[in-house]
Amino acid sequence: QVQLVESGGGLVQPGGSLRLSCAASRSIFIISTMGWYRQAPAKQRELVAGITRGGRTNYADSVKGRFTISRDNAENTVYLQMNNLKPEDTAVYYCNAQVRVGNLDDYWGQGTQVTVSS
Numbered sequence: 001q002v003q004l005v006e007s008g009g010g011l012v013q014p015g016g017s018l019r020l021s022c023a024a025s026r027s028i029f030i031i032s033t034m035g036w037y038r039q040a041p042a043k044q045r046e047l048v049a050g051i052t053r054g055g056r057t058n059y060a061d062s063v064k065g066r067f068t069i070s071r072d073n074a075e076n077t078v079y080l081q082m083n084n085l086k087p088e089d090t091a092v093y094y095c096n097a098q099v100r101v102g103n104l105d106d107y108w109g110q111g112t113q114v115t116v117s118s
Contacts, residue, residue, distance in 0.1 A: 003028055006095050009112030012085055020080040022095030033098045034078040038091035085116045
């Protein structure tokens, strides 16, 4: 059974915008901190943005002021709005759910490619 489903990646010019979506199983979403990670070629996977069940957010310094994470608790979906994209934002972006009660499982989406290029 698929528990995290991502969409919204693609090719965009520098300065453009994209909105990523991640739909989660409700049983996971309601007890999890949600986040977006990315992995660029020849680099380690890094946290881009995270949001708790109560709506508290945090961002990597490289995306502050450009990216916004949000969650829709009725639709069990987390979003990443990406504005003023730069070539260095090019990476595979992964949705993550960290369960904060019970067995503390960690779930990942399949990844979606974001390419910023002229």
